[in-house]
Amino acid sequence: MISLHLRHGPHFLLCLPSLLPSLQQPELNTSYSSRRPLLLVSTAVSSLHLAAMATREPAPSSSEHGTPDAAQPRRPRVLLAASGSVAAIKFEVLCHVFAEWADVRAVATASSLHFIDRASLPSGVALYTDDDEWSRWRKVGDEVLHIELRKWADAMVIAPLSANTLAKVAGGLCDNLLTCVVRAWDYSKPVYVAPAMNTFMWNNPFTARHLDVVRELGMSLIPPVTKRLACGDYGNGAMAEPSEMCRIVGLFFGPQHI
Structure with a gap:
């Protein structure tokens, strides 16, 4: 030189x-x-x-040390959450389709666990429950799980969103891990909700009021569809298909994710 x-x-x-x-x-x-x-x-x-x-020999690139290139963008981080609707039987499918292009963590309410096959979740997808919220905290200064999940995620998807959890979110209640994450959420980041309930519950006036509130909070509604429901009734209230939810959320992160 x-x-x-x-x-x-x-x-x-x-x-x-x-x-x-x-x-x-x-x-x-x-x-x-x-x-x-x-x-x-x-x-x-x-x-x-x-x-x-x-x-002098040029400095070795970060890839030579086994570390990722600084210019390489990280994958989107999506927090998937299930509440107590029979549509939670599709939750593992939802986790699989999102895990194809995103880093996924999952939250499940106690009632949703009746429908979720934990063994069928993708490897690498951690599923957190109310028990984890309490068992992970031992002393002042320890991480609080619902706060750490809120910080980690780039987006949140609540699917299925039951009538009960919809009412809790609209009222600001935070009595489980899922609703605590919502109460602490940074609304500069998107939240998508996919309701799933019987047609009579979907058509209830309270449901319309609660949906107005969550929209005012800044959440995006992925509306239910009309089909034969789990109870045998035919009508509106079935959760949207996992592939459609994945497509909608993927639009936020860019066309390469849809």
């Missing part, structure tokens, strides 16, 4: 090979970082210092 110490004045093009014959036919490193523009310098040069510095 050569350093030049020059004074100001009119400019001309300095031809370094004429000054240093030994550099007339160098072996050039054509990498992007080694290319340099032509140098314009002053004609009123009172002093010119050319110092050859010992060449």
Whole structure:
């Protein structure tokens, strides 16, 4: 490497090979970082210092150390939450489709565990329950699970959202892990809710009021669909398909995720 110490004045093009014959036919490193523009310098040069510095091996890239490239973007982080609707039987499917392009953590209420097959969840997807909220805390200064999940996630999806949990969220209650996460949520990050309930419950006036509240909070509704329900009735109230929810949430993170 050569350093030049020059004074100001009119400019001309300095031809370094004429000054240093030994550099007339160098072996050039054509990498992007080694290319340099032509140098314009002053004609009123009172002093010119050319110092050859010992060449050094380039610093190894982070990939050579087994660490990820700083330019490589991380995967989106999605917190999936299930409440106590029979539609929670599809929760493991929901986890699988999201895990294809996102880092997933899951939260389940006590009643939703009646319908979730924990053994069928994708490997690497941690499922947290109310028991974890209490068992992980021992003393002042320990992490609080619902706060840590809120900090970790880029987005939250509550699917299924039962009539009971909808009423809790609309009323600001926080009596389990799921509702505590919602109560602590940063609404600069999206929350999607996918209700699932019987048609009579869906058509109840309280449901309309509660949906108005969650919309005012900034949550996005993924509406239910009309089909044959688990109870045998035909009507609106069935949870949207996991693939459709994945598509809708993926739009927030970019078209490469849909």
